[in-house]
Amino acid sequence: MQLVFATHNENKLKEIQSLVPKHIEILSLTDIHCHEPIPETKDTLEGNAKLKADYVTENYGLPCFADDTGLLVTSLNDAPGVFSARYAGPESNAQANMDKLLHNLKNKADRSARFKTVIALNLTGKTYFFDGTVAGEILTQKRGQDGFGYDPIFKPEGYDKTFAELPLKIKNKIGHRGKATIKLINYLNTHYATI
Template identity: 60%
Template sequence: MKIVFATNNQNKIKEVKALIPSSIELLSLEDINCLEDIPETSDTIEGNAKQKVLYIKENYGYDCFADDTGLEVETLNGEPGVYSARYAGPAKDANANMEKLLNALENKENRNAQFKTVIALELNGTLKTFTGICKGRIIDQKKGDKGFGYDPIFLPDGYTQTFAELPLSEKNNIGHRGKAVQQLIKFLNS
């Protein structure tokens, strides 16, 4: 089976390729010559994931899946949420995003947060979604050099290492994207 993963984010591609069985060939947007930025104008994580797959189906004709992920911080009423990648501005600068979040949480006791990934799948004319959540908390300084985005400040529940300190295999096992991808694989194999 060949399926398009509607992203150009090489970190996401690496994470997902590590999870899917060899019977599924993953194509990137670059592989289908989609070089433009796909609009993400929904005000929900699920809406953005759906918007991406429908864009690829309508403009390129491929069955595909896409994800959108947000970091939801309890004391900030779910922020940055759907705006996680652009929290500190349109440049999508991970360090600036983390600094803005750490500043917003300064002197806050409640640092509970969760990563939420929604995968939308467009397959044979049917649209389906899969959701993965990983609960944890935001620590007060960056730790680790693996991962991407908010990984250096996110400490998953039950762990003493941030996502940026954990090996990819462990992050995929407990993480939000890994959980959503496992649901996707189970559906594709059924």
């Protein structure tokens, strides 16, 4: 059985491939020669994840799953949320996004936040959703060299290090994307015989 993961990210792909049963072959967008950008125009994480999965299923006729992730900051009414990747503008990078977030939190006492990942799986004519969240807080300064996105300013609950300081193994275990992925894997492991 072949299943497309709607990503060009090789690290994400390898992580998933190591977790799924051997008889399920995970393909990337590159593998199926999908090089055109898939627009993320919905106003929810669920909507964007489904949009990407639907694009592959409708245009390539293949079962597919896709993910979308957002950082939800309590005192900013859950912003940046679905706009996390382009918080500082369409051409922004992680540095600009973090700088804008730290600026907007300057006078806020409540710095609590959570990351949320949603995975949409299109299989046998139906869409299934899996999510994962991790609570924490936004620090006043960046710490750590690893990770990506907002990792240097996000400290997960129960830890004294940011996502950019924690080993990847721990981040994947406690993190939002890891939790959503495990739910997806458990579903595939349980139901693959009926596919």
